[in-house]
Amino acid sequence: MVDYNRTSLQPVTFLLLGIPGLEAAHIWISIPFFLVYLLSLVGNVALLLIVKTDHKLHEPMYFFLCMLSVADLMLTSSTLPKILSLFWFNDREIYFEACLTQMYLIHSLSTMESGFILAMAFDRYVAICHPLRHSIILTPEVIIDLGVLIVFRGAILLSPHPFLLRWLSYCKTNVISHTYCEFMALIKLVCTETKIRRTYSLIVAFLTGGLDFILIICSYVLILFTVFHLPSKAARLKTLSTCVSHVWVILVFYTPAFFSFLTHRFGHHIVPHIHIFIANIYLLIPPMMNPIIYGVKTKRIREGFFKLLTTQCAQLCKVCSSPDCQHG
Numbered sequence: 001m002v003d004y005n006r007t008s009l010q011p012v013t014f015l016l017l018g019i020p021g022l023e024a025a026h027i028w029i030s031i032p033f034f035l036v037y038l039l040s041l042v043g044n045v046a047l048l049l050i051v052k053t054d055h056k057l058h059e060p061m062y063f064f065l066c067m068l069s070v071a072d073l074m075l076t077s078s079t080l081p082k083i084l085s086l087f088w089f090n091d092r093e094i095y096f097e098a099c100l101t102q103m104y105l106i107h108s109l110s111t112m113e114s115g116f117i118l119a120m121a122f123d124r125y126v127a128i129c130h131p132l133r134h135s136i137i138l139t140p141e142v143i144i145d146l147g148v149l150i151v152f153r154g155a156i157l158l159s160p161h162p163f164l165l166r167w168l169s170y171c172k173t174n175v176i177s178h179t180y181c182e183f184m185a186l187i188k189l190v191c192t193e194t195k196i197r198r199t200y201s202l203i204v205a206f207l208t209g210g211l212d213f214i215l216i217i218c219s220y221v222l223i224l225f226t227v228f229h230l231p232s233k234a235a236r237l238k239t240l241s242t243c244v245s246h247v248w249v250i251l252v253f254y255t256p257a258f259f260s261f262l263t264h265r266f267g268h269h270i271v272p273h274i275h276i277f278i279a280n281i282y283l284l285i286p287p288m289m290n291p292i293i294y295g296v297k298t299k300r301i302r303e304g305f306f307k308l309l310t311t312q313c314a315q316l317c318k319v320c321s322s323p324d325c326q327h328g
Contacts, residue, residue, distance in 0.1 A: 010170055012096060014093070014099050016180070017175055018178075019277060022273050030088055033087070036288050040072065041076070044287060045073070046291065046308060047069050048066055048070070049308055051065070053304070053308070057300055060143055061123045061127075063143050064119045067147050067150075068116040068249075072286065076283065078105040080283070100162040102180060102181045107161060108155055113253065114208060114209045115154065117246075120246050120249070124220075124246055128242070129222055129223065157204050161183055161201070164201075165186055168192060169192055170189045170191070172188075172189050176189070209254075213254055220243070249286075257282055259278050260278055260279045263275045
């Protein structure tokens with residue numbers, strides 16, 4: 001039986017179904033989910049520490065990468081604990097207000113991630129197409145302003161979403177066929193007209209992720225134009241190699257994002273558990289892969305990681321060899 005508020009047809013709690021059709025496999029699915037979440041936490045925290053401690057990495061690209069890591073940490077931490085609780089303990093209930101808050105965080109933080117990836121593309125464009133002006137254009141003040149602008153864009157443009165859903169009547173059911181609260185998953189439970197709300201969501205999606213992707217493509221067209229006018233093949237390859245990590249980040253972020261977005265609105269023939277599984281990959285894989293991609297492709301980050309690991313191991317050994325530790 002659904003428990004509704006007395007003054008409206010709003011459920012006190014929603015029930016998260018998880019991955020429809022795969023409920024029996026939730027425990028097994030939770031294992032890779034947990035490992036990916038753990039890798040995301042360790043990788044992004046390590047990346048932040050490496051950039052903070054290594055002054056050679058105090059460059060615009062790595063500052064934007066740190067901003068992306070913070071957004072990744074917040075995004076995964078706002079969703080994965082509840083998903084794992086659902087898988088492990090069958091904890092399906094989520095309060096109405098908590099659901100709206102989670103939905104807002106998912107969409108606003110994803111928008112911020114897209115903005116930071118665009119800022120990284122802008123950095124590559126300036127570094128390759130206007131190398132002599134790179135330090136003049138991307139000053140510390142400009143980097144801070146861009147970061148604040150990206151955060152405010154995500155926070156403000158997505159702020160109407162909870163209010164668009166707050167006063168609607170959920171007379172169909174309170175069961176969400178998903179592992180987390182998402183705008184389109186909630187709008188399907190409403191029994192009133194939602195065309196205006198869907199339109200607003202679509203416009204915001206285009207003005208943020210869609211426009212960001214178009215600008216990223218434009219920046220790389222200009223980058224390629226500049227690269228192919230370099231005098232030697234060696235110079236072209238060396239210049240392109242500086243973009244490889246960022247290109248991988250773009251593919252890892254936008255591929256599942258666009259798939260999830262399009263299937264929610266137009267892919268009604270797609271099996272639900274496939275769509276929801278991809279929607280979870282969108283939350284899981286980019287936060288895990290971003291530090292790995294830059295760790296593998298960037299020598300200074302690799303060196304910083306091993307230096308950090310060596311330092312921590314040395315400190316641990318020092319503590320364990322102390323008289324107090326031995327006495328304990």
